Amino acid sequence: MRFPACVLLALALSAPVSAQASASTRDSGDAAHLFAYWPKKGMEDRFDQGYRAHLRWHREKRDPLVWYGWYVYDGERAGMFIDGSFGAPFAAFDRRVDPAGDGADAGRNVTPNADTAFRASYRLRRELSTGVPLEQWRPSKSVQVFHYTLHPGTTQRFEAVLRAARAALQGRSDVPPHTWYEKLVGGAVPQYMLMIARDDWSSYDRYPGGLDGLLDDPTHRIDLAGAVAEVRAETWNYRADLSLVPED
Template sequence: MSHRHFWTVLAGAVSLAGAVHAQSPTAAFLFAYDVDRGKQEAFEAGYMAHLGWHAAHGDTLPWYGWYVTSGPRTGVFVDGTFGIPFPAMDHRVDPAGDGADMEAKVLPFAKARTYSTLELWPEVSTARTLEAREPSAMLDAYTVQIAPARVAAFEAVLTRGERGRLSLAWYRLVSGGPAGGYLLLVPRQGWADLAGRPRDLAGLLTATYGPGAVKAVALIDSAEVETWSYRPKLSRLP
């Protein structure tokens, strides 16, 4: 995907004004960038200036920014918009201008890495911090992969489960990766929070959905976890 095309697509995700209707599917659009070595300060200055472009053009969507601070992708910058309807991609405000501004201010210091579209799985999510525009200081982000033939069984187990004390949000991957992909986000304020909850995926799921969740764990092909650290100055929550 060319940088120009990448940012033309991005413009559609961040340009729709208006409230999200409760009956609409709740979408999320995530992007990741490799920041050039030694260029983090310039990247951040350019990114903040680009957020100013969106403010000047009246965009009302929330835009979150994180650095990956643990895991194989440590150092990658992730940004995304959450709690929006899918038609946001079809309502663009000056996408060419958006892309040109991004290329001029940010992309000289970073390279676009990935782009993915997700949908909130509301039936099993016990937190909606990003949809509520209340980001936590950190997120444990689990990338979970289920074989397509086992997706229905996996979802049935968690849907039938209890709703425990832990706060977490599930997202189904719509595009941008293998079929049967999920993103599980677990908010926390610091490392000390790990002392008060299970630190493995099986423990998290059983604490949240009850002992029957072990059946869902058995259906998981692979899971990888990394930590995202929130950067308020690289975010815009109008």
């Protein structure tokens, strides 16, 4: 069943609450929810203005979730806006306040200026990662994002490669944090997303990213080649003015 874009946004941004609604949700869970939009041609500024207004609505409602906003800088999806919530439990999305009001505000301020591109949910894989800056509310100026789509039945081989890569990265101070997410719903699976925090282009001189340069064992190289059906890479530029980071 297809839902109108305003309903999707309402579900995306509705604030979860608990007995202590004002308590911080920072790094309290492993859910990562992404929602993406194509601003309509010629309406990019209006989209940004409307999205800021909608974030104000959530701030006034004391939404305890963090919401990051990025624009895709390069690749096939350049120009797409992606917002995401990280670090809360999946159960947080079962409890919302004023969903009707949320949907109404989104319908006024956001969805008239954009088309829904996708929505997807991931699970943070802490044991495969070297850092979790988004879960700790420390977004970088940009993020290098790899999407690895696997052949069916190769998950164990691929994760063995990731464990080897993590071991190679540990103890290196010249490498930015690597955070791995496993897609649960919202497109092709099995699929994994790697996010590498970047603060400037000079960091690519020190470390270009990707798995190939981290694997010395020929077996791991064979496993990587045999498991991965496709890999895509892109850069997401962080927009602090289109993000909501709750006050502690």
